[in-house]
Amino acid sequence: MTATKLNLKDRYRLLTRDLDWEYSYQNRKDVFPMEEFEGIKITDWSKWEDPFRLTMDAYWKYQAEKEKKLYAIFDAFAQNNGQQNVKDARYVNAIKLFLTGVSPLEYQAYNGFAHVGRQFGGVGARVACQMQSLDELRHVQTQIHAMSHYNKHFDGFQDFAHMHDRVWYLSVPKSFFDDARSAGPFEFMVAIGFSFEYVLTNLLFVPFMSGAAYNGDMATVTFGFSAQSDEARHMTLGLEIIKFLLEQHPDNVPIVQRWINKWFWRGTRMLALVSMMMDYMLPNRVMSWKEAWEVYFEEAGGALFKDLARYGIEMPAYAGTAIAEKEHLSHQTWSIFYNYTHAAAFHTWMPDEREMDWLSEKYPNTFDKYYRPRFEHWREMERAGERFYNPTLPMLCQTCQIPMGFTEMNDPTLVSYRQSVYKGERFNFCSDGCKDIFDHEPEKYVQSWLPVHQIYQGNCGGADVETVLKDYYKMNLGVDNMDYRGSPDEQRWKQWHNLQSAEDKLKKAS
Amino acid sequence: MTVAAITDDYSGERLDQVENFHGNQVVYVGWDRHLMFCSPIAFATPPATLFATLLDEMLPGAYAQHPEFKEVNWAEAIWHLNGEAFTPDRNKTLEEQGIDHKSILRITTPGLDGIKGSGT
Numbered sequence: 001m002t003a004t005k006l007n008l009k010d011r012y013r014l015l016t017r018d019l020d021w022e023y024s025y026q027n028r029k030d031v032f033p034m035e036e037f038e039g040i041k042i043t044d045w046s047k048w049e050d051p052f053r054l055t056m057d058a059y060w061k062y063q064a065e066k067e068k069k070l071y072a073i074f075d076a077f078a079q080n081n082g083q084q085n086v087k088d089a090r091y092v093n094a095i096k097l098f099l100t101g102v103s104p105l106e107y108q109a110y111n112g113f114a115h116v117g118r119q120f121g122g123v124g125a126r127v128a129c130q131m132q133s134l135d136e137l138r139h140v141q142t143q144i145h146a147m148s149h150y151n152k153h154f155d156g157f158q159d160f161a162h163m164h165d166r167v168w169y170l171s172v173p174k175s176f177f178d179d180a181r182s183a184g185p186f187e188f189m190v191a192i193g194f195s196f197e198y199v200l201t202n203l204l205f206v207p208f209m210s211g212a213a214y215n216g217d218m219a220t221v222t223f224g225f226s227a228q229s230d231e232a233r234h235m236t237l238g239l240e241i242i243k244f245l246l247e248q249h250p251d252n253v254p255i256v257q258r259w260i261n262k263w264f265w266r267g268t269r270m271l272a273l274v275s276m277m278m279d280y281m282l283p284n285r286v287m288s289w290k291e292a293w294e295v296y297f298e299e300a301g302g303a304l305f306k307d308l309a310r311y312g313i314e315m316p317a318y319a320g321t322a323i324a325e326k327e328h329l330s331h332q333t334w335s336i337f338y339n340y341t342h343a344a345a346f347h348t349w350m351p352d353e354r355e356m357d358w359l360s361e362k363y364p365n366t367f368d369k370y371y372r373p374r375f376e377h378w379r380e381m382e383r384a385g386e387r388f389y390n391p392t393l394p395m396l397c398q399t400c401q402i403p404m405g406f407t408e409m410n411d412p413t414l415v416s417y418r419q420s421v422y423k424g425e426r427f428n429f430c431s432d433g434c435k436d437i438f439d440h441e442p443e444k445y446v447q448s449w450l451p452v453h454q455i456y457q458g459n460c461g462g463a464d465v466e467t468v469l470k471d472y473y474k475m476n477l478g479v480d481n482m483d484y485r486g487s488p489d490e491q492r493w494k495q496w497h498n499l500q501s502a503e504d505k506l507k508k509a510s
Numbered sequence: 511m512t513v514a515a516i517t518d519d520y521s522g523e524r525l526d527q528v529e530n531f532h533g534n535q536v537v538y539v540g541w542d543r544h545l546m547f548c549s550p551i552a553f554a555t556p557p558a559t560l561f562a563t564l565l566d567e568m569l570p571g572a573y574a575q576h577p578e579f580k581e582v583n584w585a586e587a588i589w590h591l592n593g594e595a596f597t598p599d600r601n602k603t604l605e606e607q608g609i610d611h612k613s614i615l616r617i618t619t620p621g622l623d624g625i626k627g628s629g630t
Binding site: 033038184371377405414426428447 | 520521527530540549551612623
C-alpha cells in the first residue's frame, strides 16, 4: 500500500537532495562559476549534513505563528504607550544605534545568503542558505516594526536606511558586510555564517536584547525572543560549514584559518559599538562589556576553538590583542562618540557619579587611571557651559573605518598607528589586524569609502560639516545630534513624567 | 595575489589618490598623550602649506580647548613623520620637507602628559 502522507524526514529529503539534477548539456563550472576561485576544494557535496531539517511548509507555518504573537505584542506596546515605560530616555539611544547600525545588516545578510544560496554546487547547502536568507529578511522587517513606535516619540530614527549608507560611523558596519558580500561564497559563509553568527553573535544580540529587558523595552525584547529560534539554526549552519570545509580537504585548512583570523578581527572591531552601548548607554546595566567578553568569547569561544583543534584550526590570530582590549574598548569608543556627538544621529552624555563608580568597580585596572580623569574634565567643561565637541574631522582606519581612537595595549596612552605603502600611496590602520587584512588583499581595500576623505573630496554635498550633516546625512541639527542633556528627547521625557530640572524649578519660583 | 577575485586581472579603484582632493592633500596629526582628542586629526590642505601655517593656525584651531595647549614649548616638541624622527622647518612647505599625502605627524610634548598625567 502506498503511504498517502510522507513523513517529515522523507519530505525533507525530497525537498532538498532530490530536487537537484545532473547537468547533461551545461558545463558544471558554468552553472557554479564561483565555486573554485577562492582555492577551496570540495570533493563530495553529499557529505553535507543538513543543519536546518525544515521543509518550506513547516517553515511558513512555524514562522507565521511566531509572527502573530509578535505583532500582538507590538500592538499592545503601542496602545499602552510602552515608550513611557523604558527606564530612562537615554536608553532609546541604544536602539537608535541598533536600527541604524544593525538592522540594515540583517538586510545585507538576506542579500548575502540569497546570493550564496545560488552559488554552491551542493543542494543541501543551497537550501540551508536560502532558508537563512528568508529569516534575515523577516528579521529586518520585524526590527523595523518593533522600533517604528519609538520613531513617533523620539528623534534620530527617521532616516535609518538613508543614514546607513552615508553616515561616518555607520560606514563601519556597512563596510563590514560589503566586505563579506563581495568576497567569494565560501568566505562569506566563514565570515557571516561562522565568525559572526556563531563566534560573535552572543556579543551582539544578547547585550541588546538583555539591555532591552533590563530597561523596560518590551517591543525589542519580544523581537529578540522571536528571532531566537532562528538564530539557533543559523549557528548550527555556521558550525556545519566550518566542519564541512575542514573535512573536505586538508588544503582548505590554511584558507579557513586566514578567514577566521580576518573575520574575528573585523567582528571585534565592529563590536566596539556594542561595548560602549553596554557600559555607557544602558541606564540599567546588564553586565560590563569586559564580563560579557569573558563569558562569550574567552570561555565559550575558547571551548569552540579547542574543539576545532583536531582539524588543525587555532585561536584567531589577534585574539590576544582583543582580550587585552576588553579593559579599554568601551571607554575609548565612548570617547570617540562623545567627541563627535554633534555629527551623530543619537545622543551621548557623561556618566553620572554613580555610573562612574560602577565603571571603576568593573574596570579596576584601567578606569580610574586612564578614563575617569578624562571624563571628569569633560564634565567640568560641560558644567562651565563649554561642553566639549571636537572641532576637527578624525583620521580613520583604512580597513575597519573607525576613527583611530584605539591605543597600544602596552601603553594605553598612545594611539596605535600602523602604515603600509602600496603602489606609492600610504594607507593607515588602527591595528596589526586591520593592516594584515589590507596587506593580503590591497586591491580590495584601496576602494574603502572613507567618510572623512569623501567629505574632503567634496562628494558629500558640501564643504562644511553642517551642510554634510543636514543635507547629505539628513540629520535634524540640534534635534537628533548633540548631548542628551538639553535635547528635545530629554525635554519630552521630563514632560511625560512631570520631571523638572532644578534649574526649571528655580526659574518658575522666581 | 592582491585580491581573491573571479577574474585574474582584477584591480580596484583607488578612491583616495591625491588627485581626488582638488589640490589638497591629507595630513594626519596626533598629539601623543592627549586623548581628550579621541583620535588623530585629518586635515586637508595644499602641499604648498607652510609648516608655520600648520603650527600657528591649524593646530590651535584643533587643540586650543586643551588646558595644556598654551603651555606647549614648541622648541622642545619632538616630532615623528610616518614613524621616523623628524625636525620640521617652519619656513618650508609640507611638500618641501617630505610630508606627503596621508602622512602622519606625531607630536610629543615632554613634561605634558595630559590631564592629571592620564594621557588625556
